[in-house]
Amino acid sequence: MxxxxxxxxxxxxxxxxxxxxxxxxxxxxxxxxxxxxxxxxxxxxxxxxxxxxxxxxxxxxxxxxxxxxxxxxxxxxxxxxxRFGAETLSGPIRISAPSDIGRTVVAEETNRFLAAHPAITVELLLSDGYVDVVGQGFDLAVRFGSITDSSLRIRSLGLKRRVVCAAPAYLASHGTPQKPDDLHGHNCLLMRFGGNLDNLWRFGPDQQPQFVTVRGNRVANDGALVRQWCLAGYGIMLKSELDVGADLQRGKLVELLAEHAQPATPVQMLFPPGRAQPRRVRALADRLALALQGNEHSSGLAGQT
The missing domain is CATH 1.10.10.10 (Winged helix-like DNA-binding domain superfamily/Winged helix DNA-binding domain)
Incomplete structure (x- = not known):
């Protein structure tokens, strides 16, 4: 009991x-x-x-x-x-992921994982804001950027760039910015992370950073929606190469201001504190790590665990 x-x-x-x-x-x-x-x-x-x-x-x-x-x-x-033997995996896994790569990389790898392990169930929750990994009962979470909660177990997935990009149709109608300040004259598609509006875009190396406050007529707290707007030609966005690598390769989006790019940021997998991890969680985490570090879904940068 x-x-x-x-x-x-x-x-x-x-x-x-x-x-x-x-x-x-x-x-x-x-x-x-x-x-x-x-x-x-x-x-x-x-x-x-x-x-x-x-x-x-x-x-x-x-x-x-x-x-x-x-x-x-x-x-x-x-x-x-x-009950089922040492090689069988079963039980629930609860995952948190950003909305864009959650709908693509994480969802696709989860589908393959469930096909191989039908006794497992997965609950995938997508959010671009802060999540309490422990308080909300997640077995693993994928997140961009530095992690402030030192109690969590962290698995590094390497570094990925944030890319300023737009659809060819937008650039044909509005021109191509040549320097960061040119963004003041463009419609920028903005993300809201919780209570924070991501409208202060950083450019250049750590030694000489440049910050530009951008504006636009569309704001969302869903990265997949911002990407959809960008693909439709509504404006310019700042997005991880994990999200837009395939779009850039296919010519659906064009990278802008590459010579002014900011340093790459970490991508990490988070786990609750503790020494033991269920085998099913370890197995899915290994699969996700390979996909997120490889070039199947992104622009080809490799990371390390």
């Missing part, structure tokens, strides 16, 4: 409420509340701070979430090996 209550606790955190967890598990809100109370009584601590509108983890709750996920994952692996 303890393990099932820990699993239910994880569902409460992932779904954001007792009622949502109950619907997912087929339990009444009263039953969920009673089992959470039993779990808190077992450990003698409060695991969740609850109000009428929201829940949040206490420090003890965060510790149980991290450790419980690890323990339950190991038990699932053990059951899989006993």
């Amino acid at each position: 303890l393990l099932s209550n820990i699993a239910l606790f994880q569902q409460i955190v992932e779904k954001g409420s007792l009622a949502a967890a109950g619907r997912e598990a087929g339990l009444s809100s009263t039953s969920v509340s009673e089992r959470l109370a039993a779990l808190e009584a077992h450990y003698g601590v409060v695991l969740l701070n609850r109000t009428t509108r929201s829940i949040s983890l206490t420090e003890e709750g965060r510790t149980l979430l991290e450790g419980g996920k690890r323990v339950l994952g190991e038990i699932e692996d053990l059951e899989s090996r006993i």
Whole structure:
């Protein structure tokens, strides 16, 4: 019963409420509340701070979430090996990825992985904003840029450039910028990351950076939508080469201001803290790393693990 209550606790955190967890598990809100109370009584601590509108983890709750996920994952692996043999992978994997490469690279590799391992289920959530890997119950997350949470386990996937680009149709109608300041006269397609608008574009090396504040008539918090706008000829965008490498190779987009490019930024795979990782997660992570580092979907830069 303890393990099932820990699993239910994880569902409460992932779904954001007792009622949502109950619907997912087929339990009444009263039953969920009673089992959470039993779990808190077992450990003698409060695991969740609850109000009428929201829940949040206490420090003890965060510790149980991290450790419980690890323990339950190991038990699932053990059951899989006993029931189906050592080579069979089974169980759930929860992934977070940016919207653009999530729809392409991650989704395509996941499809191939599931075809090879039909006993696995995958939940893929796409977001270009901040995600709480532990609090939202992810087994792995793919993210661009530096990571500030030092508690997470990080697997480097190398460095990728951010590319300023536009469709040939846009350039034919509006001209091609020759220097970063020329962007003031162009329609730039902007990303919003959480509360932050990505309208301060950086150019040049670390020793001599140049910043240009750009403007445009389209803003989205979805990188795939910004890319779609760019391909349609609505403006200029700044995007990772992982997202636009194939478009550049096929001539659907044209790279701009390459001689003013900023230094490449890291691409990383994040995992919850802990020493043990379920075999199914390791296997999918290895597959994703090869795809994200290779040249099948991108412009050909190789990284390292």
